[in-house]
Amino acid sequence: GAVVSQHPSWVICKSGTSVKIECRSLDFQATTMFWYRQFPKQSLMLMATSNEGSKATYEQGVEKDKFLINHASLTLSTLTVTSAHPEDSSFYICSARVPSATSGRPGAQYFGPGTRLLVL
Amino acid sequence: DAKTTQPTSMDCAEGRAANLPCNHSTISGNEYVYWYRQIHSQGPQYIIHGLKNNETNEMASLIITEDRKSSTLILPHATLRDTAVYYCIVRANQAGTALIFGKGTTLSVSS
Numbered sequence: 569g570a571v572v573s574q575h576p577s578w579v580i581c582k583s584g585t586s587v588k589i590e591c592r593s594l595d596f597q598a599t600t601m602f603w604y605r606q607f608p609k610q611s612l613m614l615m616a617t618s619n620e621g622s623k624a625t626y627e628q629g630v631e632k633d634k635f636l637i638n639h640a641s642l643t644l645s646t647l648t649v650t651s652a653h654p655e656d657s658s659f660y661i662c663s664a665r666v667p668s669a670t671s672g673r674p675g676a677q678y679f680g681p682g683t684r685l686l687v688l
Numbered sequence: 689d690a691k692t693t694q695p696t697s698m699d700c701a702e703g704r705a706a707n708l709p710c711n712h713s714t715i716s717g718n719e720y721v722y723w724y725r726q727i728h729s730q731g732p733q734y735i736i737h738g739l740k741n742n743e744t745n746e747m748a749s750l751i752i753t754e755d756r757k758s759s760t761l762i763l764p765h766a767t768l769r770d771t772a773v774y775y776c777i778v779r780a781n782q783a784g785t786a787l788i789f790g791k792g793t794t795l796s797v798s799s
Binding site: 612678 | 722726731734737775784786787788789790791
């Protein structure tokens with residue numbers, strides 16, 4: 569149980585275009601999902617917290633108009649990188665927290681496999 | 689969230705136990721200790737978490753000291769596939785609170 573999927577697993581796009589990444593919790597409902605970014609040889613950096621039915625909360629230094637987050641249902645959150653530039657090339661990882669009412673490991677946070685973005 | 693300190697890297701022979709330490713001397717009473725690992729180019733994988741009692745599951749054991757200021761993750765029989773970066777994170781178990789990752793320990797298992 570507690571599987572999180574991401575799509576696509578990798579994407580190459582031209583500078584100036586927009587890219588949408590989907591994150592789904594497959595066997596549980598997640599009122600809160602998280603988006604991280606990871607550059608080579610660095611640790612994961614939290615970008616934003618995605619709340620179902622409300623606006624996302626962005627970490628300091630993350631442009632909310634550039635990284636659009638939509639959490640329209642309890643199993644789906646999307647991250648859209650708008651007007652992508654080469655410096656946006658990175659490994660984007662989503663995560664969802666298992667609700668306390670769910671059996672198994674309540675409170676644990678499960679991660680998707682990541683999406684590798686390359687902007688040319 | 690409380691800050692954690694882990695060694696940068698560790699080596700372990702295949703088949704031996706890997707003991708990964710973590711210091712979290714400023715941990716608060718309501719904060720849990722979580723362990724995750726990240727194998728190259730994959731998303732982090734949940735291993736185990738605990739509050740104050742020792743925990744064991746199919747992947748590992750977590751030993752938390754009585755004062756809760758440090759903990760040890762034990763992989764009882766390390767394999768080559770356990771080579772990864774291991775992250776020790778402390779966090780209150782509250783909805784909406786994200787895990788904040790430090791630099792972790794790079795564990796290299798060799799034959």
